[in-house]
Amino acid sequence: MFLHGTSKINNKGHLEIGGVDTIEIVKEFGTPVYVYDVALIRDRAKGFKDTFEKLGIKAQVAYASKAFSTVAMVQLADQEGLSLDVVSGGELYTALAADFPVDRIHFHGNNKSREELEMALEHRLGCIVVDNFHELQLLAELCEIKNVRAKILLRVTPGIEAHTHDYILTGQEDSKFGFGLQNGQATTALKTAIDSDYLDLLGVHCHIGSQIFETTGFILAARKIFTQLKEWKESLGFESKVLNLGGGFGIRYTQEDDPIPASQYVEEIIAEVKDQAEKLSMEVPEIWIEPGRSLVGDAGTTLYQIGSKKDVPNVRKYLAVDGGMSDNIRPALYEAKYEAILANRALETPEETVSIAGKCCESGDMLIWDLPLPKAESNDVLAVFCTGAYGYAMSNNYNRIPKPPVVFVEKGKAQLVVRRETFDDIVRLDLPLKTKVNN
Numbered sequence: 455m456f457l458h459g460t461s462k463i464n465n466k467g468h469l470e471i472g473g474v475d476t477i478e479i480v481k482e483f484g485t486p487v488y489v490y491d492v493a494l495i496r497d498r499a500k501g502f503k504d505t506f507e508k509l510g511i512k513a514q515v516a517y518a519s520k521a522f523s524t525v526a527m528v529q530l531a532d533q534e535g536l537s538l539d540v541v542s543g544g545e546l547y548t549a550l551a552a553d554f555p556v557d558r559i560h561f562h563g564n565n566k567s568r569e570e571l572e573m574a575l576e577h578r579l580g581c582i583v584v585d586n587f588h589e590l591q592l593l594a595e596l597c598e599i600k601n602v603r604a605k606i607l608l609r610v611t612p613g614i615e616a617h618t619h620d621y622i623l624t625g626q627e628d629s630k631f632g633f634g635l636q637n638g639q640a641t642t643a644l645k646t647a648i649d650s651d652y653l654d655l656l657g658v659h660c661h662i663g664s665q666i667f668e669t670t671g672f673i674l675a676a677r678k679i680f681t682q683l684k685e686w687k688e689s690l691g692f693e694s695k696v697l698n699l700g701g702g703f704g705i706r707y708t709q710e711d712d713p714i715p716a717s718q719y720v721e722e723i724i725a726e727v728k729d730q731a732e733k734l735s736m737e738v739p740e741i742w743i744e745p746g747r748s749l750v751g752d753a754g755t756t757l758y759q760i761g762s763k764k765d766v767p768n769v770r771k772y773l774a775v776d777g778g779m780s781d782n783i784r785p786a787l788y789e790a791k792y793e794a795i796l797a798n799r800a801l802e803t804p805e806e807t808v809s810i811a812g813k814c815c816e817s818g819d820m821l822i823w824d825l826p827l828p829k830a831e832s833n834d835v836l837a838v839f840c841t842g843a844y845g846y847a848m849s850n851n852y853n854r855i856p857k858p859p860v861v862f863v864e865k866g867k868a869q870l871v872v873r874r875e876t877f878d879d880i881v882r883l884d885l886p887l888k889t890k891v892n893n
């Protein structure tokens with residue numbers, strides 16, 4: 455069993471996180487419940503920031519809030535001196551509700567609406583990451599109407615196929631994101647931005663994908679971008695003040711995953727950046743990164759109660775929990791793998807192999823296949839590890855299942871930061887049928 459952060463097994467044989475017994479959390483807040491190890495998030499943030507500082511590189515570490523966006527989480531990111539990447543009006547609204555400093559908010563998205571761009575301009579965000587020609591034109595028009603200037607980065611696709619699941623690849627040429635570097639679109643966009651009276655082009659952005667374990671893809675992307683920057687400097691006199699290399703640093707979900715430490719990602723990428731800058735006689739730009747998963751992923755644990763069991767003789771044993779693809783869609787979407795233990799019997803040795811089913815009306819609603827566990831009973835508590843990124847963030851109300859609450863734990867204290875949805879919440883947007891049938 456691999457325990458992340460402050461997680462440990464206490465003398466009652468219970469899983470404890472942040473100094474709080476998870477069984478006490480279950481008593482107070484019910485199941486399912488997402489529990490976050492706040493000290494681990496602070497640790498991860500510090501790890502990234504300290505590495506840049508040690509290397510003497512001017513940098514911004516922007517938390518990609520798509521991984522887990524709530525008011526409390528955004529406030530935690532602010533406490534840790536992170537910047538913030540938002541990708542929709544909703545994430546931006548959350549950041550504003552959390553009073554996050556607007557000059558450290560970066561706005562992403564491949565189809566930002568007019569209203570979202572207006573919101574970004576109204577709040578004078580630190581940066582808008584422009585993704586395509588439609589947005590470039592729309593943003594310039596809006597700036598002219600409002601007579602304001604916008605700081606922007608251009609998102610480029612460097613033509614890199616990082617080694618990860620196809621659905622979370624983004625740096626390849628055939629991608630819905632960004633201006634192609636290879637096909638000349640990035641140069642056309644750059645010229646438009648430079649010529650605009652309303653756009654302040656700070657530099658370029660690229661993000662090659664997610665849950666990536668090696669630095670090769672990042673290094674290759676940096677190399678390609680530097681070659682392009684050199685060309686832009688010579689032909690157009692443009693010098694990039696900022697180079698944003700995105701997020702995507704992989705984490706350990708199961709024992710099959712073997713990620714390198716965050717500091718090593720940063721060190722190897724920066725070594726390449728310095729090398730390229732020296733080789734091409736260019737200044738080292740300010741470096742921005744956007745980790746999401748690697749800041750919050752392993753800090754999250756979901757606690758479920760085990761309910762029904764089903765034995766298919768000589769085939770498999772199913773244990774069903776009181777959540778599933780409504781609170782964690784990643785196994786169904788990406789065949790993502792997770793590890794889990796019985797939180798109330800954490801010292802007992804596994805005796806059987808079971809498969810953990812969710813409660814949604816969908817055969818694909820399986821959280822874990824073939825998990826070794828002690829003989830579990832209904833009412834035992836299952837703790838699924840590493841659900842901190844894209845768990846709550848991608849939760850949904852399929853089968854009208856209310857979303858679980860989120861509890862932060864730190865130094866022996868538990869704090870509810872998102873309350874459990876109720877059935878009233880589930881129907882709160884519904885309106886009754888107006889037509890009547892007369893018979």
Ligand SMILES: Cc1ncc(COP(=O)(O)O)c(C=O)c1O
Binds near residue numbers: 518700745747
């Ligand atoms: C533009 C951008 N930045 C940052 C991230 C964060 O990625 P991760 O959570 O893998 O670090 C993503 C998601 O893949 C992204 O699309």
Ligand SMILES: N[C@@H](CCCC[NH3+])C(=O)O
Binds near residue numbers: 665
């Ligand atoms: N949601 C994905 C990653 C995509 C990140 C956003 N570009 C996941 O759970 O792994």
